[in-house]
Amino acid sequence: GGAMTDPKGDRSKGPSEQDDPDLFTRIVDSDEKGVYVSGAKAHQTGCINSHWIILMPTIRLTQNDKEYAIVGAIPADVKGLTYIYGRQSCDTRVMEGGGDIDLGNAKFGGQEAMMILDRVFIPWDKLFMNGEFEFASMLVERFTCYHRRSYVCKTGLGDVLIGAAATIADYNGVPNVSHIKDKIIEMTHLNETIFAAGIASSHQGHKMKSGVYLNGDMLAQVCKHNVTRFPYEISRLAQDIAGGLMVTLPSEKDFRHPEAGPMLKKYLVGRKGVDVENRMR
Numbered sequence: 001g002g003a004m005t006d007p008k009g010d011r012s013k014g015p016s017e018q019d020d021p022d023l024f025t026r027i028v029d030s031d032e033k034g035v036y037v038s039g040a041k042a043h044q045t046g047c048i049n050s051h052w053i054i055l056m057p058t059i060r061l062t063q064n065d066k067e068y069a070i071v072g073a074i075p076a077d078v079k080g081l082t083y084i085y086g087r088q089s090c091d092t093r094v095m096e097g098g099g100d101i102d103l104g105n106a107k108f109g110g111q112e113a114m115m116i117l118d119r120v121f122i123p124w125d126k127l128f129m130n131g132e133f134e135f136a137s138m139l140v141e142r143f144t145c146y147h148r149r150s151y152v153c154k155t156g157l158g159d160v161l162i163g164a165a166a167t168i169a170d171y172n173g174v175p176n177v178s179h180i181k182d183k184i185i186e187m188t189h190l191n192e193t194i195f196a197a198g199i200a201s202s203h204q205g206h207k208m209k210s211g212v213y214l215n216g217d218m219l220a221q222v223c224k225h226n227v228t229r230f231p232y233e234i235s236r237l238a239q240d241i242a243g244g245l246m247v248t249l250p251s252e253k254d255f256r257h258p259e260a261g262p263m264l265k266k267y268l269v270g271r272k273g274v275d276v277e278n279r280m281r
Contacts, residue, residue: 001050001076003041003115004143006058016064025055025117026067027130034123035130037070041115048083048111050076055122057129060137069136071129072122080120086112093251101252101281142214148224149215152198158191158234165238171279172243173271183237190230197223255280 006015006024015024025039037055047053053074061069074081093102129135166184169175197219204216239246245268254260255277265276 001044001047001053002056002143002147003044003047003053004056004058004140005042005044007040007042008058014059014062014065015068016062024058024065024068025070027070028067028119034121035070035072035127036119036121037072037117038119039117041117043112044115045110045112047076047113047115048085052076053081053115055117056139056143057136059140061133063133065136066131066133069129069131069133070127071139073126073128074120074122078120080118082116082118084114084116086114096251096253101255101277141217144224145215145217145220149198149201149220151224151227152195154227154231155191155195155198158187158194158231161234161238162187162191165241168242168279171270171274180241183241187234187237190226190234194223194226194230197226249280252280 003025009018009020009023015021015026018024022039025037025041027035028038029036041047041053041055044053053076055070055072055074057069057071094104096102129139162184165187166175169177169180169184174180201216201219201223204219205213206216207213250260250264255264268276268279270276270279
């Protein structure tokens with residue numbers, strides 16, 4: 001797991017200017033074996049199922065921020081590290097006793113957490129930056145160049161969403177209606193535009209002195225910029241195609257209820273030949 005994002009506190013101030021020095025991850029102590037770090041890392045996608053965490057600075061640093069200029073590797077279960085699991089507004093459905101519909105991707109679903117570090121130990125041989133603040137901005141720029149190009153993964157989610165939208169249009173009996181087809185075409189156009197920027201960034205990669213390749217920076221930023229806009233429009237179009245049921249659908253527990261279930265199956269039917277449960281999924 002690449003742990004770069006700090007809580008940041010007052011965004012107008014640098015790490016050493018914060019009222020609470022722990023709002024950016026920092027070295028708090030050292031001995032002959034290594035260093036001890038405290039702070040927090042936010043929005044850590046995948047950290048729960050990682051084996052190792054790489055701690056990195058998150059912004060450009062100055063001479064006054066030397067204790068924050070740290071890159072180090074820690075085991076994901078190291079002493080002093082606490083995970084606070086992220087929550088979403090509708091995630092209580094998974095605890096209502098349904099089967100598997102409301103669970104989503106139960107085995108491989110994504111998750112995020114906040115990581116709290118309380119004097120976490122890093123041995124010298126796992127410490128890769130130790131006070132060299134002048135390299136922090138370069139590290140952030142190169143990391144984000146790779147990371148923002150990697151956002152092309154969102155197009156895989158887009159493919160699934162486009163397929164689901166086309167399927168629900170078919171279930172609703174309107175797959176050939178012109179405005180439905182126009183929306184699916186627009187969703188595909190937006191999704192493939194994200195994909196194109198990511199692939200183009202890789203195509204324009206260049207070999208650095210170390211032998212490692214770095215992808216094209218400008219197109220990596222364009223890829224990320226597209227991801228901050230287009231998936232929301234794709235989702236809006238999908239909801240438009242699916243209709244109001246997308247946001248008012250009862251839970252799986254209601255569908256399994258002996259009294260409510262038969263009524264829902266009667267009134268939430270689509271075109272002939274489509275199972276109501278498939279429509280719900």
